[in-house]
Amino acid sequence: xxxxxxxxxxxxxxxxxxxxxxxxxxxxxxxxxxxxxxxxxxxxxxxxxxxxxxxxxxxxxxxxxxxxxxxxxxxxxxxxxxxxxxxxxxxxxxxxxxxxxxxxxxxxxxxxxxxxxxxxxxxxxxxxxxxxxxxxxxxxxxxxxxxxxxxxxxxxxxxxxxxxxxxxxxxxxxxxxxxxxxxxxxxxxxxxxxxxxxx
Amino acid sequence: xxxxxxxxxxxxxxxxxxxxxxxxxxxxxxxxxxxxxxxxxxxxxxxxxxxxxxxxxxxxxxxxxxxxxxxxxxxxxxxxxxxxxxxxxxxxxxxxxxxxxxxxxxxxxxxxxxxxxxxxxxxxxxxxxxxxxxxxxxxxxxxxxxxxxxxxxxxxxxxxxxxxxxxxxxxxxxxxxxxxxxxxxxxxxxxxxxxxxxx
DNA sequence: GTCTATAGGAAGATAGAC
DNA sequence: GTCTATCTTCCTATAGAC
Numbered sequence: 001x002x003x004x005x006x007x008x009x010x011x012x013x014x015x016x017x018x019x020x021x022x023x024x025x026x027x028x029x030x031x032x033x034x035x036x037x038x039x040x041x042x043x044x045x046x047x048x049x050x051x052x053x054x055x056x057x058x059x060x061x062x063x064x065x066x067x068x069x070x071x072x073x074x075x076x077x078x079x080x081x082x083x084x085x086x087x088x089x090x091x092x093x094x095x096x097x098x099x100x101x102x103x104x105x106x107x108x109x110x111x112x113x114x115x116x117x118x119x120x121x122x123x124x125x126x127x128x129x130x131x132x133x134x135x136x137x138x139x140x141x142x143x144x145x146x147x148x149x150x151x152x153x154x155x156x157x158x159x160x161x162x163x164x165x166x167x168x169x170x171x172x173x174x175x176x177x178x179x180x181x182x183x184x185x186x187x188x189x190x191x192x193x194x195x196x197x198x199x
Numbered sequence: 200x201x202x203x204x205x206x207x208x209x210x211x212x213x214x215x216x217x218x219x220x221x222x223x224x225x226x227x228x229x230x231x232x233x234x235x236x237x238x239x240x241x242x243x244x245x246x247x248x249x250x251x252x253x254x255x256x257x258x259x260x261x262x263x264x265x266x267x268x269x270x271x272x273x274x275x276x277x278x279x280x281x282x283x284x285x286x287x288x289x290x291x292x293x294x295x296x297x298x299x300x301x302x303x304x305x306x307x308x309x310x311x312x313x314x315x316x317x318x319x320x321x322x323x324x325x326x327x328x329x330x331x332x333x334x335x336x337x338x339x340x341x342x343x344x345x346x347x348x349x350x351x352x353x354x355x356x357x358x359x360x361x362x363x364x365x366x367x368x369x370x371x372x373x374x375x376x377x378x379x380x381x382x383x384x385x386x387x388x389x390x391x392x393x394x395x396x397x398x
Numbered sequence: 399g400t401c402t403a404t405a406g407g408a409a410g411a412t413a414g415a416c
Numbered sequence: 417g418t419c420t421a422t423c424t425t426c427c428t429a430t431a432g433a434c
Contacts, residue, residue, distance in 0.1 A: 003417055025314035027226055030409060041419055046411060048417095108310050110372060114303065115224035127372040155381045158369065162382075166365020170357065173309060173326040182354045183361075190389055202399055229427060240401055245429060247399095 009048045013038050014058045022101040026108040060109050064126045067106060068133050070095055075137050081145050086188045096168055104172050130161040147195050156194060208247045212237050213257045221300040225307040259308050263325045266305060267332050269294055274336050280344050285387045295367055303371050329360040346394050355393060
């Protein structure tokens, strides 16, 4: 096989691990299957990573950052506030429907991190970033539309992050495409209500 | 060890498995550790269950039914509608705070079921029961308070189930007790708004 | 029904040649 | 840096005595 600097191999193996784990689940993904997915031998894996845990740490930070990027890109300013919120949810939702396994993986990795001594921080970082992400989005919305919020930004951000998380998991388990139009409408109305100027 | 009919042993092993899995996580719980937790030898395990998978099936259905019971008992009628909703959330939340590992386990089992061929139905059953549970609770509220809903019961039920799920997971990851009072208040206000008579 | 002992396999990690 | 071969450990499941 072609030689490659260690840092690049690490990225390649991390990406391969994400593909393998999204496809097979975290529990069934072995160091061997990751090496195979990347097209290298097992020793190359252990040349780049001291242990499987070290790889999983890279996987978690990588996929978390990836997720944040996805959501950030989902929210583009539109004509009205309600339109912006609705379109943002829709864009996010389209991504979930197109890549369910990848989103499932984020939940599995959270569980993994919470159960692995020393990895709890990674799960917390993941969910803190979600919170910060929504905080940014709300601030942006607030400035663009000159809003006063009915609830503190921190509360709203955390609520939105948790709600999106719950709705996503619910969809991953139950599917049922049609039901979601109504639910997204309800959510949109609620959010629009929470951020509508009251003065 | 004392002899015991097979059905009772199955229950004993299932309960032991739930304790072990709540404590150590699904991934790290072995048939050996379950047998040890139950105080029997490994062979007893395999006398009662053909395989580890068969036990996990029992664990999933048992803990799902347990969860449903918890939530059902959380909602008792109070003076006002808002009080009832708020107290219901509070009672549920107190249970989560008292038994975080048990709730974590429900998430792990969902992931397990979704990744295990032939077990997807168990994950779906779990989330369908959550939905039905909220449907019942809403119907009860509606009759007791003579309400008209702003959204269909099915939509509201699914929304509530998903939201509770997301908030719980968020709490399990981030902790941060104080933040939740405000969030529960926001949720309560929202729910009360959705179910308030509009005629 | 319950036990001890073990078969059989798979996974993480390493050794040493190239 | 990459390879093949192997070490070591731990798991699920079974065999067979009591």
